[in-house]
Amino acid sequence: MKPLSYSVVLFLGVILMKTLSVVLPVYNEEDTLKTVLKQIKKVNVLEIIVIANGCTDASVKIAKEEGCMVKVVEKRLSPHEARMEGAKAAKGDAVLFVDGDIILSASEIERFVQPLLFGHSDVVLNKWEKTKINAFNRSEMTWSAVLHHALGKPHRANAYLKAPYGVLLSVLKNYWEMPPLSLFVTLLTQYRVSSHITIETQGKGSFRPFDRPLRSRERIQSYQQLLQTYYTLASNRKRRVDMLAQPIPVVEYGWGKLSSFYGGKQLSVIVPVCNEEQTIKQVIAEARKLEPLEIIVVINGSTDQSEAYAKEQGVKTLVYDERLGHDCGRAAGALAAMGDILLFIDGDFVLSAQELYPFASAVASGVDVALNVCEDEEKLTHVVQGWKYVLNETIGRKDLLMSSMTAVPHAISRECLEKIKPESLAVPPFAQIKAIIEGFHVQAVHHVDVNKFNRFRYSEHLSLKSHSPTAELIIQDHIFAFLSYLQRD
Structure with missing residues (x-):
C-alpha cells in the first residue's frame, strides 16, 4: 500500500481537529484585556466569549472592539460561575478557560490545547510544577496536595481548577452546576486528563487583597466538605x-x-x-x-x-x-x-x-x-x-x-x-x-x-x-x- 503524502496527512489532521471556544471572565481588566485578546486571536479559535463580571471600566468596550461575544453580568459571580456562564454559550467542540488579566502567548495556547483538539484527551490541565511555596500559595498548594492523596492521584495540577484549563463541551455540559472541586474530582477520576505542559501564572495577574480572604475561606470550606465525603471516622x-x-x-x-x-x-x-x-x-x-x-x-x-x-x-x-x-x-x-x-x-x-x-x-x-x-x-x-x-x-x-x-x-x-x-x-x-x-x-x-x-x-x-x-x-x-x-x- 502506498504511504500517504504529507499534504494528505495534514489535510486529514485539519478535518479531525476539533473546534475551540475561548471563555474568559473579566473584572475591570482594561489594562491587559486587549493584549490578552490579540494573542488568543492569533490561534485558530471559533469564538471568544467574554463574561463582563461586574465591570465598571472600559473592558466591555475593548472586548466588543476586538470582535468578542460579550455577556454582561451585573452582579459579580465567582470565577468558576462566570466561566460556566460563558461555556453555556459556547459553540465549539472544546472550551478553553483563560483569565483576562494574565497574558498567554499564542504559542503557549496552541501547545496547551493540542491534546484536546486532536482527540488525545477530554481535559487539559495546567501542570503544576514544584513551585516554591510561599505565604501566598501555601494554603492553596497544600489543600490541593491533600486532596490528590485522597484520590490516589499524583499531584500534577491545581485541584481548584484555576485557569488555564480546557474541557470538551460534550463532557462539561453534564456538570454546569457542579462546584469547582467536585468538577475537578469528576474530571480527574472519570475522563482522560492531560497535564503535559506548565504555563507559569504564579504571581501574575491583578492583585485584589480585598477578594483574597473571602475566596480563601470559600476554598477551604469546599475542600473540607469534599474531604468529608471521601473519609469516614473509621480509625485504628x-x-x-x-x-x-x-x-x-x-x-x-x-x-x-x-x-x-x-x-x-x-x-x-x-x-x-x-x-x-x-x-x-x-x-x-x-x-x-x-x-x-x-x-x-x-x-x-x-x-x-x-x-x-x-x-x-x-x-x-x-x-x-x-x-x-x-x-x-x-x-x-x-x-x-x-x-x-x-x-x-x-x-x-x-x-x-x-x-x-x-x-x-x-x-x-x-x-x-x-x-x-x-x-x-x-x-x-x-x-x-x-x-x-x-x-x-x-x-x-x-x-x-x-x-x-x-x-x-x-x-x-x-x-x-x-x-x-x-x-x-x-x-x-x-x-x-x-x-x-x-x-x-x-x-x-x-x-x-x-x-x-x-x-x-x-x-x-x-x-x-x-x-x-x-x-x-x-x-x-x-x-x-x-x-x-x-x-x-
Whole structure:
C-alpha cells in the first residue's frame, strides 16, 4: 500500500481537529484585556466569549472592539460561575478557560490545547510544577496536595481548577452546576486528563487583597466538605486506646529529684522505647540533666536489652511485652506520670539537654502545649506535612504551620493533660485539636530538626506503596482529627 503524502496527512489532521471556544471572565481588566485578546486571536479559535463580571471600566468596550461575544453580568459571580456562564454559550467542540488579566502567548495556547483538539484527551490541565511555596500559595498548594492523596492521584495540577484549563463541551455540559472541586474530582477520576505542559501564572495577574480572604475561606470550606465525603471516622484509634485499657504493668520505680528549674513545678520525662539499646543510656543521661522528678521509660514490645539498660540507669520503667501501637507509649507514660510538666521525647535518638529545656521551660512559663517548630516550606510537598498544615488551618491555627504533637520533642501541662485525657495522646493530632478547642495555650516554641536523627526501621519506613506504613498511620491520625473537629457537636 502506498504511504500517504504529507499534504494528505495534514489535510486529514485539519478535518479531525476539533473546534475551540475561548471563555474568559473579566473584572475591570482594561489594562491587559486587549493584549490578552490579540494573542488568543492569533490561534485558530471559533469564538471568544467574554463574561463582563461586574465591570465598571472600559473592558466591555475593548472586548466588543476586538470582535468578542460579550455577556454582561451585573452582579459579580465567582470565577468558576462566570466561566460556566460563558461555556453555556459556547459553540465549539472544546472550551478553553483563560483569565483576562494574565497574558498567554499564542504559542503557549496552541501547545496547551493540542491534546484536546486532536482527540488525545477530554481535559487539559495546567501542570503544576514544584513551585516554591510561599505565604501566598501555601494554603492553596497544600489543600490541593491533600486532596490528590485522597484520590490516589499524583499531584500534577491545581485541584481548584484555576485557569488555564480546557474541557470538551460534550463532557462539561453534564456538570454546569457542579462546584469547582467536585468538577475537578469528576474530571480527574472519570475522563482522560492531560497535564503535559506548565504555563507559569504564579504571581501574575491583578492583585485584589480585598477578594483574597473571602475566596480563601470559600476554598477551604469546599475542600473540607469534599474531604468529608471521601473519609469516614473509621480509625485504628479505638484499637490503640483499648490497648491502653489493660492494667498498667508492674512498674519498677527509679529515682528523680525536686527541681528548681521550673518555678516550683516538677518535670516528668516520658520516653517510649522499642529496641533502642544503642541509644537509651545516652537519652536518659541527657534527660537527667533537666532535673526531672522522674524519667519514665515505656518498654513498648522491646526484644533487646532496652529494658535491662533502663532499669540499670535507675529510671521508672513500664514494661509492655506486646507492642501497644504507634504513640501509645506516650499515652501509657502520661497515665503513670506525676509531674506538673510532661516532656515527651523518643528513645531512638539523643537530644541534648539544651535542646530539650526550652519545651519544659515554656510550659513552666504558662504555655500548655509546647511544640517543636516546623516551618520548612519545602517539606509541605510531602502529604504528611501537608496534613499537619491542613489540620492547623482548619482549627484556625495556621500560625502553627506544620508544628504538631505528632513530632517530638513536645511538652504539655498537667492541667491540659487532665482536661484532654491521657488516652487522647494515642492519636497526637486529636489531642492537639482537643487542647485548642478547650482554650489551652498551644505554641510552637523551639526548633529541633529531628528528621536527621530518627532511626530508620525497615518494617515501618520501607514503603512498597506511595508512603511508608508509619506515614500512612500518621495521615490516618490527622484525618481522624480533621473529621472529629468538623463533626463535633
